[in-house]
Amino acid sequence: ACSLQHNNANLHPIWKGPLDIPGGSRQSPIDIRVRDSVFHPNLAPISTQYDPNTCLHIWNNGYSFLVEYDDCTNKSVVSGGPLENPYRLKQFHFHWGANNDWGSEHTVDSKVFPAELHLVHWNCSRYRTFEEAIMEENGLAVIGIFIKLGRHHEKLQKLVDILPSVRYKESLTEFNYFDPSCLLPTCSDYWTYSGSLTTPPLTESVTWIMMKKPIEVDHSQLAVFRSLLYTAVGEEEKNMVDNFRPLQPLMNRTVHSSFE
Numbered sequence: 712a713c714s715l716q717h718n719n720a721n722l723h724p725i726w727k728g729p730l731d732i733p734g735g736s737r738q739s740p741i742d743i744r745v746r747d748s749v750f751h752p753n754l755a756p757i758s759t760q761y762d763p764n765t766c767l768h769i770w771n772n773g774y775s776f777l778v779e780y781d782d783c784t785n786k787s788v789v790s791g792g793p794l795e796n797p798y799r800l801k802q803f804h805f806h807w808g809a810n811n812d813w814g815s816e817h818t819v820d821s822k823v824f825p826a827e828l829h830l831v832h833w834n835c836s837r838y839r840t841f842e843e844a845i846m847e848e849n850g851l852a853v854i855g856i857f858i859k860l861g862r863h864h865e866k867l868q869k870l871v872d873i874l875p876s877v878r879y880k881e882s883l884t885e886f887n888y889f890d891p892s893c894l895l896p897t898c899s900d901y902w903t904y905s906g907s908l909t910t911p912p913l914t915e916s917v918t919w920i921m922m923k924k925p926i927e928v929d930h931s932q933l934a935v936f937r938s939l940l941y942t943a944v945g946e947e948e949k950n951m952v953d954n955f956r957p958l959q960p961l962m963n964r965t966v967h968s969s970f971e
């Protein structure tokens with residue numbers, strides 16, 4: 712089991728509870744040590760097929776902002792790679808820092824990125840509902856995409872422009888016709904490992920698929936992320952920044968790569 716130390720080092724500023732769950736042996740995020748990753752020649756490419764019409768709304772859940780999708784059909788799914796069957800897209804969200812020096816959850820040879828995007832999918836072949844899947848082994852597949860500072864991201868701007876309407880916790884706004892494949896890097900190389908949710912309930916139900924290449928956004932786009940609030944209307948305002956979980960121990964896991 713991972714250490715049960717409950718000193719302050721494990722009390723994240725935005726969560727009250729301890730961050731390492733007792734008995735957790737496959738927690739996320741982790742530092743991806745490139746030299747230790749094992750090339751798997753029969754790891755198929757990741758295949759995503761998303762229907763932009765399944766996009767429902769965007770909301771601020773007090774941890775991040777989530778763009779949620781209609782997961783009643785197999786219209787928006789990820790398959791291939793380490794996945795034994797298709798997983799349905801449920802939502803995507805981001806993690807970011809108070810400035811451009813940090814913000815990602817995963818790191819690559821200890822390199823931190825200013826932000827990280829997570830596309831959350833659930834195993835609709837094995838579980839009846841998303842809520843069931845998040846509690847089960849092989850319940851979720853999350854595609855993680857590193858975000859670096861650079862060129863303006865044209866397609867992201869439609870999302871950035873609507874963020875002021877979900878500034879407060881629990882606010883929700885209609886958002887439709889958005890295809891998240893425009894947020895994927897062009898390079899299909901990835902690492903994959905068995906891990907967990909990085910927010911409560913921290914369940915060890917996630918097959919992580921971390922894309923090797925980052926996507927670029929410009930500083931004004933990231934600045935809008937930082938204008939969101941953790942707090943609800945009427946509460947003392949706290950900017951939604953640093954909503955990432957600290958690195959967790961690898962324990963006895965191997966990270967596999969789809970590339971040499």
Ligand SMILES: COCCCN1C=C(N)c2cc(S(N)(=O)=O)sc2S1(=O)=O
Nearest residue numbers: 774829831845853907908909910911912
């Ligand atoms: C009904 O309870 C829902 C709680 C779990 N969910 C909420 C998150 N914030 C969340 C974060 C996730 S992350 N950072 O590990 O991708 S996946 C995920 S989630 O599975 O969509």
Ligand SMILES: [Zn+2]
Nearest residue numbers: 804806829909
């Ligand atoms: Zn996340």
